[in-house]
Amino acid sequence: MPSLGRLHLVTDTRPGRDPLAVVRAALGVAGPDLVVQVRVEDAATDREAYDLAGRIVALCAPYRATCLVNDRLHVALAVRADGGHVGADDLPVDAARRVLGPDAVLGATAREPVAARAAVDAGAGYLGVGPCHHTSTKDGLPDPIGPAGIRAVVDAVDVPVIAIGGVTAATVPALRAAGAYGVAVVGALSTAADPARATAELLRELTC
Ligand SMILES: Cc1ncc(COP(=O)(O)OP(=O)(O)O)c(N)n1
Numbered sequence: 017m018p019s020l021g022r023l024h025l026v027t028d029t030r031p032g033r034d035p036l037a038v039v040r041a042a043l044g045v046a047g048p049d050l051v052v053q054v055r056v057e058d059a060a061t062d063r064e065a066y067d068l069a070g071r072i073v074a075l076c077a078p079y080r081a082t083c084l085v086n087d088r089l090h091v092a093l094a095v096r097a098d099g100g101h102v103g104a105d106d107l108p109v110d111a112a113r114r115v116l117g118p119d120a121v122l123g124a125t126a127r128e129p130v131a132a133r134a135a136v137d138a139g140a141g142y143l144g145v146g147p148c149h150h151t152s153t154k155d156g157l158p159d160p161i162g163p164a165g166i167r168a169v170v171d172a173v174d175v176p177v178i179a180i181g182g183v184t185a186a187t188v189p190a191l192r193a194a195g196a197y198g199v200a201v202v203g204a205l206s207t208a209a210d211p212a213r214a215t216a217e218l219l220r221e222l223t224c
């Protein structure tokens with residue numbers, strides 16, 4: 017199985033955003049190094065999630081980029097995505113692994129070492145860890161954990177740690193220094209005036 021990409025683009029489906037245009041721009045720059053996580057609003061229907069995920073799987077395929085589906089694992093299976101991502105309000109990690117099968121990419125959210133180890137023991141192949149920094153993209157999050165919180169999880173597990181929450185190209189170096197394997201971003205790409213350029217800047221910081 018190819019190694020996990022270091023740049024995770026999490027789709028922004030809020031009103032006024034254009035997730036497909038952002039995915040196209042990022043794929044053109046990052047190609048196989050991109051992981052696209054299809055994340056829709058909680059109020060979206062399964063049909064809407066299925067339609068968007070199917071289009072993104074088709075966009076990713078020629079680039080051999082990885083496509084994951086957030087939360088809705090039945091959608092991931094239905095569109096033949098590469099895997100999924102689950103957190104505390106979703107299927108437990110062991111159940112998610114049973115649903116997706118042994119070869120799928122499965123990520124789990126963990127904010128601290130004990131939960132991180134439990135998620136890995138239950139079958140997570142990577143961890144999404146945060147919020148690293150303040151973000152206005154998702155409500156109700158706990159306080160940011162910063163690079164020190166990333167380091168604590170990195171030291172506790174042997175799977176890739178993907179830092180999430182308020183990540184920009186400027187904050188990547190400190191997260192990498194803390195041991196993050198990669199980053200997941202919503203706003204840094206979806207609100208960028210030039211998403212292709214923003215992708216290139218993030219990738220440069222992730223690979224230098
Ligand atoms: C890479 C990555 N890390 C964390 C999350 C957050 O997942 P979760 O805690 O389940 O919250 P929602 O995204 O479902 O609102 C993620 N999606 N991706």
Ligand SMILES: Cc1ncsc1CCOP(=O)(O)O
Pocket residue numbers: 146147150151152153154157180181182183200201202203204
């Ligand atoms: C889904 C999620 N989980 C923790 S932070 C976050 C949102 C990250 O969005 P942004 O990159 O715009 O801060």
Ligand SMILES: [Mg+2]
Pocket residue numbers: 086087101102103104105106
């Ligand atoms: Mg979730």
